[in-house]
Amino acid sequence: MEPGGxxxxxxxRVLDFSWVWAGPFCTMQLAHMGAEVIRVESASRLCTSRRIxxxxxxxxxxxxxxxxxxxxxxxRSITLNLRNPQGLAVAHDLVRRCDIVTxxxxxxxxxxxxxxxxxxxxxxxxxxxxxxxxxxxxxxxxSLPGYGPAxxxxxxxxxxxxxxxEAPELLGVSYADPSTGxxxxxxxxxxxxxxxxxxxxxxxxxxLLEPALAMLAxxxxxxxxxxxxxxxIANRDPLIAPHNCYRCRGDVNQWVTIAAATEQEWRSLCRVxxxxxxxxxxxxxxxxxxxxxxxxxxxxxxTWTAAHDRWDxxxxxxxxxxxxxxxxxxxxxxxxxxxxHRGFLIENEHREVGRRIHLGVPYTINDxxxxxxxxxPLLGADTDAVLTQLLxxxxxxxxxxxSSGALE
Amino acid sequence: xxxxxxxxxNGLTVVECGEGIAAxxxxxxxxxxxxxxxxxxxxxxDVTRSRGxxxxxxxxxxxxxxxxxxxxxxxxVKIDLSQPEGRALLMGLLGGADVLIHNVHPADREAxxxxxxxxxxxxxxxxxxxxxxxxxxxxxxxWRACSMNLVHGGGWAFLTPLGSTHxxxxxxxxxxxxxxxxxxxxAYYASLAAYRYREQTGKGQLTDVSQQECVASILxxxxxxxxxxxREISRLDEYRTGVSGIFDCADGQxxxxxHEEGEWARLLEVLEHPQWAADESFKDSPSRARNHAALTPLxxxxxxxxxxxxxxAACRRRNVICAPINTMQRACTDPHLRxxxxxxxxxxxxxxxxTMPGPPSRFSTGGxxxxxxxxxxxxxTEAILRERLGIAPGEFDALRAREVI
Numbered sequence: 001m002e003p004g005g006x007x008x009x010x011x012x013r014v015l016d017f018s019w020v021w022a023g024p025f026c027t028m029q030l031a032h033m034g035a036e037v038i039r040v041e042s043a044s045r046l047c048t049s050r051r052i053x054x055x056x057x058x059x060x061x062x063x064x065x066x067x068x069x070x071x072x073x074x075x076r077s078i079t080l081n082l083r084n085p086q087g088l089a090v091a092h093d094l095v096r097r098c099d100i101v102t103x104x105x106x107x108x109x110x111x112x113x114x115x116x117x118x119x120x121x122x123x124x125x126x127x128x129x130x131x132x133x134x135x136x137x138x139x140x141x142x143s144l145p146g147y148g149p150a151x152x153x154x155x156x157x158x159x160x161x162x163x164x165x166e167a168p169e170l171l172g173v174s175y176a177d178p179s180t181g182x183x184x185x186x187x188x189x190x191x192x193x194x195x196x197x198x199x200x201x202x203x204x205x206x207x208l209l210e211p212a213l214a215m216l217a218x219x220x221x222x223x224x225x226x227x228x229x230x231x232x233i234a235n236r237d238p239l240i241a242p243h244n245c246y247r248c249r250g251d252v253n254q255w256v257t258i259a260a261a262t263e264q265e266w267r268s269l270c271r272v273x274x275x276x277x278x279x280x281x282x283x284x285x286x287x288x289x290x291x292x293x294x295x296x297x298x299x300x301x302x303t304w305t306a307a308h309d310r311w312d313x314x315x316x317x318x319x320x321x322x323x324x325x326x327x328x329x330x331x332x333x334x335x336x337x338x339x340x341h342r343g344f345l346i347e348n349e350h351r352e353v354g355r356r357i358h359l360g361v362p363y364t365i366n367d368x369x370x371x372x373x374x375x376x377p378l379l380g381a382d383t384d385a386v387l388t389q390l391l392x393x394x395x396x397x398x399x400x401x402x403s404s405g406a407l408e
Numbered sequence: 409x410x411x412x413x414x415x416x417x418n419g420l421t422v423v424e425c426g427e428g429i430a431a432x433x434x435x436x437x438x439x440x441x442x443x444x445x446x447x448x449x450x451x452x453x454d455v456t457r458s459r460g461x462x463x464x465x466x467x468x469x470x471x472x473x474x475x476x477x478x479x480x481x482x483x484x485v486k487i488d489l490s491q492p493e494g495r496a497l498l499m500g501l502l503g504g505a506d507v508l509i510h511n512v513h514p515a516d517r518e519a520x521x522x523x524x525x526x527x528x529x530x531x532x533x534x535x536x537x538x539x540x541x542x543x544x545x546x547x548x549x550x551w552r553a554c555s556m557n558l559v560h561g562g563g564w565a566f567l568t569p570l571g572s573t574h575x576x577x578x579x580x581x582x583x584x585x586x587x588x589x590x591x592x593x594x595a596y597y598a599s600l601a602a603y604r605y606r607e608q609t610g611k612g613q614l615t616d617v618s619q620q621e622c623v624a625s626i627l628x629x630x631x632x633x634x635x636x637x638x639r640e641i642s643r644l645d646e647y648r649t650g651v652s653g654i655f656d657c658a659d660g661q662x663x664x665x666x667h668e669e670g671e672w673a674r675l676l677e678v679l680e681h682p683q684w685a686a687d688e689s690f691k692d693s694p695s696r697a698r699n700h701a702a703l704t705p706l707x708x709x710x711x712x713x714x715x716x717x718x719x720x721a722a723c724r725r726r727n728v729i730c731a732p733i734n735t736m737q738r739a740c741t742d743p744h745l746r747x748x749x750x751x752x753x754x755x756x757x758x759x760x761x762x763t764m765p766g767p768p769s770r771f772s773t774g775g776x777x778x779x780x781x782x783x784x785x786x787x788x789t790e791a792i793l794r795e796r797l798g799i800a801p802g803e804f805d806a807l808r809a810r811e812v813i
Contacts, residue, residue, distance in 0.1 A: 008605035008613070021628070033601045052649055054629060054637030066632025136770070139748030144724060149652065150731035153663035156739035158654070160583035162569075168661070168733055170654065171582045172568030172643075178626040179593055183437075186597040187769035190441055193604050194416045194775070203772040210750055213739075213765040215589040220751070221473030222461040223736030224763050230736065235556055235565075235581045239459060245560060245578040252575040253642045257560045318551045325553055327560040327579045330634035330641055333624055341546040344621050357635045362621030363598055364543060366614050367525075 007034025025181030031074035079380035136207035148174030343369025415442015433592030484783025495521030543618035562623020
């Protein structure tokens with residue numbers, strides 16, 4: 001990839017009717033690879049992610065929401081009232097000039113709006129359209145609202161997560177959304193590769209459920225192969241010990257994770273802890289013994305970690321070749337020198353929220369950070385430009401559309 | 409979904425090295441779309457062969473459920489990349505490949521002949537995708553980490569379980585090795601995008617995926633709660649915009665979410681309008697979030713009168729956001745998963761009939777293929793080296809004697 005030049009998806013245009021998280025996370029991946037992503041929004045039907053906190057400096061505003069501004073970097077925004085016939089006509093005209101359409105409305109809604117694949121593929125025969133939903137477009141739950149946390153529960157993920165015999169725990173974030181977003185982006189690129197070869201577009205039925213199952217395979221197969229449910233073992237591992245999250249010196253939020261899988265790592269850990277008896281302790285003489293006696297082992301390790309700073313522990317263990325890292329907060333990440341060095345922390349100037357830290361692209365290309373070329377758009381910021389550039393509308397035509405309510 | 413005979417990625421050849429989940433998962437998804445994947449394992453086999461789960465809990469490197477799932481439909485080659493001869497075989501195989509994908513740690517790449525720039529100098533058209541714990545540069549670039557370290561290191565576990573009232577319990581890693589699976593998703597996406605770019609420009613590309621950054625990318629609103637809201641958030645904090653959580657039923661548990669007023673109204677219909685619902689302290693979504701400690705037991709009294717199946721069915725009828733907290737057993741027998749075919753039958757020699765997750769995405773043109781079983785260790789070594797590198801049958805004994813293959 002040449003800096004500032006051609007990117008893997010340069011020249012590909014996406015009309016994005018999706019909202020909330022999974023869909024916008026998908027199209028942000030496409031935008032990071034160089035696709036031109038146009039989010040179609042509406043002031044009367046604001047994206048949830050513009051409406052919920054946190055807001056910049058805790059001042060509410062549709063362009064001030066962190067959730068939206070994080071997940072819509074590198075995109076453009078237009079406002080269209082799709083219930084207005086002229087607004088719908090503009091959407092149809094835009095589809096003719098786009099390679100990809102994405103949406104994640106409840107089942108049947110996009111068709112009722114006049115934007116179903118049947119309709120759109122007549123306007124643009126080689127269109128690639130991806131519909132995202134909780135449970136997919138077939139099966140008895142196809143019409144259910146598709147919220148990630150419900151999908152995580154139904155897939156089995158939640159039942160396998162938690163502390164020992166305590167109740168299952170929710171996953172902290174709605175994991176099904178972003179994992180689906182990335183897999184959906186990959187599906188779109190696979191469809192583009194196919195279009196490059198055959199000239200044909202296609203429709204992609206993307207559920208949140210199936211990515212969740214794909215990433216839960218180890219647990220599902222435990223049941224399939226042994227008839228047993230996976231145990232809720234929190235930070236532990238079914239085979240490896242030590243493998244846990246340990247309390248460190250300081251307040252209740254100071255924790256370090258440590259894992260020692262090999263004999264060499266185990267001996268190095270003992271050396272760093274400085275407990276000479278540990279390496280020779282018969283309770284911990286083999287990997288199997290350490291696993292069997294891990295309660296006792298974790299207690300010994302905690303005695304040591306509780307007296308030390310989490311970063312001191314991390315550095316000393318890493319120097320000795322042992323896997324260790326602190327449990328990081330949002331604040332830790334925002335100030336992390338490594339993430340800063342790698343160009344993962346993005347501070348583009350945003351017209352309403354100024355410069356503040358966003359998360360960038362989690363990979364480098366040809367040893368360089370992938371540039372995030374623009375901050376998330378203000379609501380409808382690109383309406384006039386898109387209508388002019390893509391549809392060739394004159395200022396007068398745009399004014400007339402606006403006064404008819406089509407651009408609300 | 410019916411398996412299709414023509415994959416979207418037919419003709420694509422992928423060479424995969426390294427061990428564990430991330431690269432294997434990415435390459436498995438390419439294999440499902442028709443790519444030919446040559447998996448290179450070390451002589452003792454991929455580490456996932458020893459992880460299980462195993463039928464009847466009897467460890468057997470040819471029967472690991474995780475290995476079978478991650479490597480279905482691949483060709484299996486074993487080569488010792490720590491030997492110069494082994495590295496030469498790898499370079500030979502890359503000559504016929506479109507994509508190289510691996511998760512060998514940056515500090516180990518030199519010894520295994522996997523320094524991306526050197527390979528790219530020989531094969532400028534090759535797409536090279538690597539996965540590293542912290543990326544291949546920067547102050548932590550040489551550090552080691554397993555998936556647990558990174559689920560914590562990317563900030564996810566610190567938030568989990570959100571709303572915890574147990575400061576003595578640590579931040580929680582969710583089930584499995586998700587920093588590996590998640591990085592696999594990004595590696596899969598980046599590989600396809602880079603391949604398309606190569607097809608258009610003739611130029612290969614090096615993509616290095618940082619697992620820590622993948623995890624940090626999925627923190628929902630919580631990263632911005634610091635950079636926008638000025639607050640450091642831990643598992644001991646809450647984030648409520650209405651009712652959401654796990655509730656007990658007579659025979660299990662369900663998840664319920666009701667943020668918007670309409671969602672709450674429909675939930676009350678299912679619950680047949682209990683008297684307490686008229687209470688001023690539950691009048692709107694912010695009030696219900698604020699007073700959830702009083703509200704939760706009241707809701708729970710209602711849900712306990714239902715079985716999970718009946719409650720879920722009643723919620724479905726009224727479009728209430730709800731789902732059972734399914735066990736694996738319940739998930740595997742769920743009518744939706746069955747009817748849609750989310751889990752597919754799979755036959756692995758020596759193991760027999762299994763059920764495993766099917767396609768993550770469904771294409772109207774078909775294009776998803778469940779190809780054969782996962783390879784036995786080294787099963788295709790000779791065939792691949794003969795076909796692709798023209799190595800004569802007589803040379804294999806010597807290569808084996810020197811423990812190169």
